[in-house]
Amino acid sequence: xxxxxxxxxxxxxxxxxVAVKSSALTSPAKENIRASFIPFFGNIPIVxxxxxxxxxxxxxxxxxxxxxLANINPVKIPWKHYYVTSA
Numbered sequence: 253x254x255x256x257x258x259x260x261x262x263x264x265x266x267x268x269x270v271a272v273k274s275s276a277l278t279s280p281a282k283e284n285i286r287a288s289f290i291p292f293f294g295n296i297p298i299v300x301x302x303x304x305x306x307x308x309x310x311x312x313x314x315x316x317x318x319x320x321l322a323n324i325n326p327v328k329i330p331w332k333h334y335y336v337t338s339a
Contacts, residue, residue, distance in 0.1 A: 253336045258329050259293055267317050268293035269329060274302040277312045286313070292334060301326070 256271040268289065276285050277300060286298045299313030299321065309326050311318040 253334075255289075255334050256331050257289065257292070257334055258331050259296075260330070262320065265297075265317065267297040267299060267314070269299045269301050269311075269321070271331075272300045272302055274304070274310070276300060277302050277310060282312065292336070 258269045260267055260269065270286075270289050272285065276282060279285065282300070286300060289298050297314045297317055299311050299317050301309050301311050301321075303309050303326075307326075309321075311321045
């Protein structure tokens with residue numbers, strides 16, 4: 253499995269952002285998708301982020317964090333590429 257994500261500490265709040273396909277944001281399994289990243293980031297709020305064809309992000313998660321991220325240029329997010337192998 254591979255994904256792009258970031259763990260951020262901002263204003264005393266620790267959270268993670270994970271880049272997903274747009275369909276994940278409207279999926280009935282959205283909470284399961286979010287929970288699947290807990291092993292990588294721990295039990296912190298996880299925000300899902302998808303970009304449209306023009307690169308404009310849409311965030312889904314805790315409201316205060318989403319409001320914060322809506323005012324941040326996604327280029328400034330410290331993205332990391334995760335490559336996970338099965339044991």
